[in-house]
Amino acid sequence: MRLEDYRNPGLARNLVDAIQKAMPAGNFTVMEVCGGQTHTIYKYRLRELLPKNLRLISGPGCPVCVTPISYIDKAVSLALDHGCTVYTFGDLMRVPGTEMSLERAAAEGGDIRAVYSPLQAVEAAAAEPGRQAVFLGIGFETTMPPVILPIVQAQKVGLTNFSVLLSGKRVPPVLDAVLQSPKLEVNGFITPGHVTAVIGTKPYEPLCAKYHVPMAVGGFEPLDLLAATLEVVKQFAAGTHENVNAYRRAVPDAGNPKAQALMEQVLEVADDELRGLGVLPEAGFAIRETFAVFDANKKFEIKTDSREPQGCACGEILCGIKEPEDCPLFGKVCTPDSPVGSCMVSAEGACSAAYLYS
Numbered sequence: 001m002r003l004e005d006y007r008n009p010g011l012a013r014n015l016v017d018a019i020q021k022a023m024p025a026g027n028f029t030v031m032e033v034c035g036g037q038t039h040t041i042y043k044y045r046l047r048e049l050l051p052k053n054l055r056l057i058s059g060p061g062c063p064v065c066v067t068p069i070s071y072i073d074k075a076v077s078l079a080l081d082h083g084c085t086v087y088t089f090g091d092l093m094r095v096p097g098t099e100m101s102l103e104r105a106a107a108e109g110g111d112i113r114a115v116y117s118p119l120q121a122v123e124a125a126a127a128e129p130g131r132q133a134v135f136l137g138i139g140f141e142t143t144m145p146p147v148i149l150p151i152v153q154a155q156k157v158g159l160t161n162f163s164v165l166l167s168g169k170r171v172p173p174v175l176d177a178v179l180q181s182p183k184l185e186v187n188g189f190i191t192p193g194h195v196t197a198v199i200g201t202k203p204y205e206p207l208c209a210k211y212h213v214p215m216a217v218g219g220f221e222p223l224d225l226l227a228a229t230l231e232v233v234k235q236f237a238a239g240t241h242e243n244v245n246a247y248r249r250a251v252p253d254a255g256n257p258k259a260q261a262l263m264e265q266v267l268e269v270a271d272d273e274l275r276g277l278g279v280l281p282e283a284g285f286a287i288r289e290t291f292a293v294f295d296a297n298k299k300f301e302i303k304t305d306s307r308e309p310q311g312c313a314c315g316e317i318l319c320g321i322k323e324p325e326d327c328p329l330f331g332k333v334c335t336p337d338s339p340v341g342s343c344m345v346s347a348e349g350a351c352s353a354a355y356l357y358s
Contacts, residue, residue, distance in 0.1 A: 015226040016049045022230065023051045024237045029185060030054065030229065031178070031320055033171065034192035035062030035348025036220045042357040044222045050229065057320040058353075060174055061192050063139040064091050064346035065318055066274040070306035071138070071167045072097035077302050078134050078165065079110030084300075085128070087121035088136040090114040095345050098306045122150045125162040134296045138167040142194040144285060145259040148266040151287070151294045165296040168267065168285035169274060171195050172203045177280050179211045183321050188232040190218040190225065193247040200255030204243040215243040217251055266291055275342065276315025314341035317350050324354035331355060 032038055038058040041047060047056050060066050076097055078084040086102070093103045093114060106112040111131075115121060118135050125133035137147035147164065154162045171192065178186060191204060196217045204215050214235030218228030228246040235241065245253055263285070272284020287295040296302075308315070312334070313327035324330050324343065334340040336355060343351035 012223060012226060015223065015230055019054075019226070019230050019233050020051055022233045022237050023054060025053075027053045028055070028187040028236055029057060030188045030190060030232055031057050031059040031186045032190040032218065032225070033059040033061035033175070034194070034220070035065065035346065035350065035353075037061075037190060037192065037218060037225060038350050039348060039353045039357075040220055040222055040225060042353040045357075046222060046225060049226075054229075054233065056229075057186075057323075058317070058350040059178065059189075059320055060274060060277065060318040061140070061171070061195075062318075062343070062346050062348040062350070063143065063169065064095060065314065065342045065349050066169060066174075066276070067092075067095070067138050067167050067342065068273045068275050068306070069097055069308060070273070070304050071165070072102065073099070073304040073306045074302045075102060075134075075136055075165060076100060076105045076110070077304060078296065078300060079105050079112050080108065082132070082300050082302075083111075084132045084134045085111040085113065085124070086134050086136065087113050087115050087118075087124065089116075091346060092136055092138065094339065095342050096309065096340060098304070118147055118150045119153065122153050122159065122162055125154070125159055126157065129161055131161060133162050135162075135164050136167075137164045140169050140171055140192075140195050141198045141263070142192070144168050144267065145198065145256075145262050148262065148287075151266055151291050152262070154294055155291065160293070163294045163296040163299045164287065166285065166287055167272075169272060170269070170283055170285065171199075172207060173280055173283040174274060174277065175204075175207055177277050177283070178319060179207065179213065181319060181321075184319060186213065186320065188213055188236065189215040190228045190232065191215050191243070193217055193219045193224070193251050196245075196247070196255065197251045198256050198259050201243050201245055201251075201253045208241045208243050212241045214241045216246045217244070219247045219250060274318075276318040309340050312341040314343045314351070317343050324351040325358070327351070
């Protein structure tokens with residue numbers, strides 16, 4: 001799609017008409033992977049424009065939402081029990097842990113500081129050599145390069161009081177787990193444009209071949225998502241199962257080789273836990289042994305006794321098994337002002353989107 005197409009007021013109608021005409025008989029479920037895409041779909045009511053036999057569901061692509069509750073508990077422990085200065089992006093501050101959020105831990109005396117860039121944590125560590133500084137590095141492949149760049153920087157300047165508590169996830173293995181779930185049948189995916197801009201389109205191809213599901217790389221504007229939906233629907237009609245790049249104005253098929261090289265240098269593939277999905281094979285990243293001195297999991301002995309909040313359906317919502325409105329806490333006990341689960345806290349969470357726009 002060309003940039004100038006966004007000035008065409010009739011393009012959305014044309015895309016909707018094309019989807020209606022291309023849609024085959026039968027019922028199909030398409031999962032949009034990214035939470036940012038979910039918010040656009042809710043905000044512009046795109047589901048209501050689509051054929052009745054085409055269902056869009058939200059997937060586990062919100063980095064804050066899939067971060068396990070044990071990770072929040074570890075971060076709280078680092079601040080309160082180990083006396084570390086904890087640096088984090090602001091969207092983690094209000095995510096509930098087993099006992100408390102980072103926001104509550106800060107109120108109880110923990111030195112927890114929100115930053116805009118991970119490099120700010122490195123600068124602060126250099127300025128306060130007597131304190132241990134820990135950066136909370138979460139996210140999918142999109143955020144991994146900026147999260148691990150400070151590790152390389154800290155090694156260059158010889159910092160000994162800086163480390164990263166990593167919770168890095170990989171989208172393709174997560175989609176593999178979704179496709180294996182006996183509780184849900186997904187017929188196609190709108191894959192996240194920002195992740196694909198880093199890793200490229202090839203990592204999705206084995207999933208298309210293994211499960212015979214079509215995919216389309218999608219952006220985050222309404223027209224981007226309609227265009228990606230059309231590409232998936234056309235594959236339904238043709239009986240094909242490929243990974244189509246419907247976001248070429250921002251995503252090269254090869255991804256970002258420099259970012260990939262940086263990730264290869266610092267990280268290795270590892271089994272990892274995602275909220276709602278449990279521990280999945282090769283679904284995450286771990287810091288390589290050559291950078292172990294910057295790995296907070298290895299640097300500190302962190303003990304937690306984590307448990308999910310009673311009644312919260314975040315896990316099933318993240319997997320697309322339930323809609324936010326299916327959770328008994330939604331809009332009652334759990335609201336943006338008083339969130340129980342991460343899906344309501346995050347600006348990309350499905351519960352947040354449903355509460356704001358439904």
